Amino acid sequence: MTPRLRKLPAVIAMTPTIFFVVVVIGFGLLWTLWTSFTSSKLLPNNDFVGLAQYARLFASDNWQVACVNVALFGVLFIGGCLALGYALAVALDQGIRFEDAFRTIFLMSASLSFVVTGIVWQWLFDPTFGIQAAVRDWGWTSFRFDWLTREETAIFALVGAGIWQATGMGMVIMLAGLRGIDQDIWNATRIDGIPAWRVYIHVIPAMIRPMIATAAVLLSLTAIKIYDLVVVMTGGGPGISTEVPAKYVMDMLFQRNNLGQATAAATIMLLAICLLVGLPWALLRRAK
Amino acid sequence: MISHLEPDGPKPRSLSPARIALYVFLALSAAFFLLPVYVMVATSLKPMAEIRDGNLFAWPQAPTLAAWAKAWGTACTGRVCEGMSPGMVNSFKIAIPGTLFPVILGALNGYALSFWRFRGANWVFTALLVSTFVPIQVFIFPLVRMMTAAGLFGSLPGIILIHTGFTLPLTTLLFRNFYAAVPEEMFSAARVDGGGFWSIFAFVMVPISTPIVIVAVILQFTGAWNDYLFGMIFAGRENQPMTVLLTSIVTSQYGEKEYNVNMAATLLSAAVPLAVYFASGRWFVRGISDGALKG
DSSP states (O other): OOOHHTTTHHHHHOOOOOOOOIIIIIIHHHHHHHTTTTTSSOOOOOBBBBTTTHHHHHHOOOEEEHHHHHHHHHHHHHHHHHHHHHHHHHTTTTEEEEEEHHHHHHHHHHGGGHHHHHHHHHHHHHHHSSHHHHHTTOOTTTTTOOOOSSSSTTHHHHHHHHHHHHHHHHHHHHHHHTTEEEOOHHHHHHHOOOHHOOOOOOHHHHHHHHHHHHHHHHHHHHHTOOOOHHHHTTTTTTTTTTHHHHHHHHHHHSOOHHHHHHHHHHHHHHHHHHIIIHHHHHHHHHOO | OSSSOOOOOOOOOOOOOOHHHEEEHHHHHHHHHHOOOOOHHHHSSHHHHHHHHHHSSSOSSSOOHHHHHHHTTTTTBTBBBTTTHHHHHHHHHHHHHHHHHHHHHHHHHHHHHHHHOOHHHHHHHHHHHHHHHHGGGHHHHHHHHHHHHHTTTTTTHHHHHHHHHHHHHHHHHHHHHHHHHHOOHHHHHHHTTTOOHHHIIIIHHHOOHHHHHHHHHHHHHHHHHHHOOHHHHHSGGGGOOOOHHHHHHSSSSSOOOOOHHHHHHHHHHHHHHHHHHHHHHHHHHHIIIIIITOO
């Protein structure tokens, strides 16, 4: 057999994947990109309008709020998950008792959907029955935990719920990194008399950078696409205070029947992911 | 007579202030992760009167499964009042093939990309990498069109196909990273012994793949079970998974919300991924430590 023929089974095995990538991904991308330059409403048409959809998009209040929200959510959510996840991973790595039990508890919510997460936290934030009522019932009558009902704070309630759901995954990835660290580092820093907490802040993060990067990439993909959690917990409200880009696309597709706006918004989401996640990640890989 | 005693075993660790602070931090964190689940369980076991008058954190005075029965069998989603029970079957029908296909294909892909570098393999790999980053929203409308054209829109094979396609890039990456760490000599030796593409996969690669298979299966299964977006759009009325039923039960109540029924329904939809996680979480963690998510 010629070398190329011998590799034929590999190509055959990958045919479904190649088909999917070319047809679905390729066609879908091009179709969406093209439609975003047309005046399509309920049905797609080929009436080219240049960048008019993008101009309308960025003039829309909903979209502006959505962009600010996803940036705020992204920074706090990713930062919160990484910081808490790292702290938990470090704590678990101290040779503690009941390590398995603690790790199981911290990772448990990662198996739950954002739908479940949203319903639970909506219940906890409920001003008449939730945590606010419970704490007032105990005697702290001015206690406020009504973030979901106020426009300025509702986005932070989403961040809290998101951190609750996603921290465990980041923790496990970073814990895997901590377990791979050479014991010599600890011996060396002990001889130099550097306290452990300073090593954890200044030395270890650089050593487990690949794991932190993996966790950060996964979390940022979650953040940019955030949809279920918002729909269930706030529905974008109060008012439009918790609108997000993914929800803007869905609303334009299924409620407002505005394909042009939906595809323009989806294209901007794609651009944002390429620039904010894909590019740094590709550079990091190359640097290795 | 014994002249002196040697201490036996490790020196008992004294509880330093730092150690106490560590345990306080762990306990507080555990409370943060556990309390919402506790509140869910407690609320689901209370009658509505007790929810209105009692404290959120109080354990029910007389736990009752009435809300669970209603959530399972008679709660309404719009006009249909069958509770969560049809969704349980649907979720299994979607999540099991939605796990098997992407894991098997992902393993094959990862193997082909790592060891059989055919022409264009790098191109395919790059395309897969890129497609993991593309937001699903970009594809929804063209997908609806394509699925309708193929007669698969709103059908079980359709939703399974969608799950398989959109998770393939991720499973491929997982397996490729895993096989990249397998020594090349192992593959060469199998080639010298006359192994072909399929026989090397079946007899050499599959047997060593257990850690990554466990990670992939858990990620895929919980991912497919927890999916809301695809199920809502592509599954159709007959195949609605639990997440979709759950949101319609929670959002479609008129008048006073039945929080106990909502919580019971939420727990019902969370039960299976939680069970999977408790049964296999230990291996999941080990698989990740073995390098499933590196690079």
